[in-house]
Amino acid sequence: MSRLDRAKEKLAKTNYDALYVTSEVNQRYMTDFAFTDGSVLITHEKSYVITDFRYIEAAKAKVVGDYEIITPDRRAGDFLRELCRENHVKTLAFEEGSMTYAGYKSLSSRLDGVELIGVGGFVEDLRMYKEPGEVEKIIAAQRIAEQAFAELLPEIKRGMYETDIALELEYKMRKLGAEDKSFETIAVSGSASAMPHGVPRRQPIENGFFTFDFGALVDGYHSDMTRTVVVGKADDEMKRLYNTVLEAQLAAEAVITEGFKNADADKTARDIIENAGYHGCFGHSLGHGVGLEIHEAPGLHAHAGDMTLKAGQIVTVEPGIYIEGKYGCRIEDMMLITEGGAKVLTNCPKELIELDI
Numbered sequence: 001m002s003r004l005d006r007a008k009e010k011l012a013k014t015n016y017d018a019l020y021v022t023s024e025v026n027q028r029y030m031t032d033f034a035f036t037d038g039s040v041l042i043t044h045e046k047s048y049v050i051t052d053f054r055y056i057e058a059a060k061a062k063v064v065g066d067y068e069i070i071t072p073d074r075r076a077g078d079f080l081r082e083l084c085r086e087n088h089v090k091t092l093a094f095e096e097g098s099m100t101y102a103g104y105k106s107l108s109s110r111l112d113g114v115e116l117i118g119v120g121g122f123v124e125d126l127r128m129y130k131e132p133g134e135v136e137k138i139i140a141a142q143r144i145a146e147q148a149f150a151e152l153l154p155e156i157k158r159g160m161y162e163t164d165i166a167l168e169l170e171y172k173m174r175k176l177g178a179e180d181k182s183f184e185t186i187a188v189s190g191s192a193s194a195m196p197h198g199v200p201r202r203q204p205i206e207n208g209f210f211t212f213d214f215g216a217l218v219d220g221y222h223s224d225m226t227r228t229v230v231v232g233k234a235d236d237e238m239k240r241l242y243n244t245v246l247e248a249q250l251a252a253e254a255v256i257t258e259g260f261k262n263a264d265a266d267k268t269a270r271d272i273i274e275n276a277g278y279h280g281c282f283g284h285s286l287g288h289g290v291g292l293e294i295h296e297a298p299g300l301h302a303h304a305g306d307m308t309l310k311a312g313q314i315v316t317v318e319p320g321i322y323i324e325g326k327y328g329c330r331i332e333d334m335m336l337i338t339e340g341g342a343k344v345l346t347n348c349p350k351e352l353i354e355l356d357i
C-alpha cells in the first residue's frame, strides 16, 4: 500500500475531512520529495502538493503518489481556503508540532468556517513502519558509517584533537557516499566521555575511554551507532565498566523481538547496569527509532507502557554508564524488528579495543 493510501486509510478512521501536513520531514515522507516552503493537503479524495515556482519542475518529476501538484497564485491561506471549499473540508487536522503560533493565528483567520484540530504523530506513526526501500537506505548509511570508523581507527595518533578526529570521520563518510553526517559527530575522550552528548574539543585526545557516536545520511535517511574504545590501556575498573555496558547491550539485543515490550527492553539493560552497582549511571533511555529523523518513534524507555515492538520498526539499542567527572562508555547498534524476530543492522565489533598509541 502506498504511503498516501496508508495516510488516507488512517484518515478514514478519524472524523477529520483532511490533514494539512506542514512538517518538512513529514511532507518529504508523504511525497518522497524534499521541498521547503510548501505544504501537503490530504483529503479523503484528492490530495495536493502545494509548492512554489522554484520547486514545481522537480516536484512534477519526483513526487510519488496520487497528488495534484499546484502553485498558489495568491496568499497561501486564501488558496487553502478555496481548496477546503472545493473538497468540502469542514474539519481540518493540522500538525500542531510544526505549526507556529503565528502560523496558527493566520490559518484560523483565513479559514473561517473550517474547524482546525491540532494533531500530533499522525504521519510519525506511519513513519515508524519502514518499507523495504527505507530499510535499504538506512543499512546503506550504516555500512558507510562503520566502514569510515574501521578506516579511522588505525589513523588515530596521540596528540590529535578530538575535533580533527570527528572531522576526519565525517570526511570519510562523505567520501564513501554519505550526503552528510547524520548528526553532530560525538568524539570525546577521557573525562569528556562522561558526558553522553559531549562535544568534541579542540584539544589532544586524553587517555582512557574514547566514545564515538555518529552516523551517515543517505537519501535523507539516518544511521546511528556508538562505539567506545580505549586510548592506551584499560585498567580493571574500566574493563568491568565496559563489560557491564556490553553485557547490558547484548542482553537487550537478545530479548528484543516482535511483540516484546519497549519498556521491558529498557529494563533488561537497566537491571544489569543497576545490579552491577552502577546506580544512577545510565541516565538516558535505551533507544529510539531512526529514519528520516535521527530520533523518531518508537522509544525504548521505562514510560512506554504496554507498547510493543512491531515488524518494520528500526530502533537503537544504546546503554551506557557515565561516572561524572571521570569517564563514561556507551555501545549502540541499530536493530530492525522483523516478522517474529529482530536483527542487528550494525556490523562492527564490540570487543574492547585498546589503541596502543
Ligand SMILES: [Mn+2]
Pocket: 224, 225, 316, 318, 332
Ligand atoms: Mn542514538
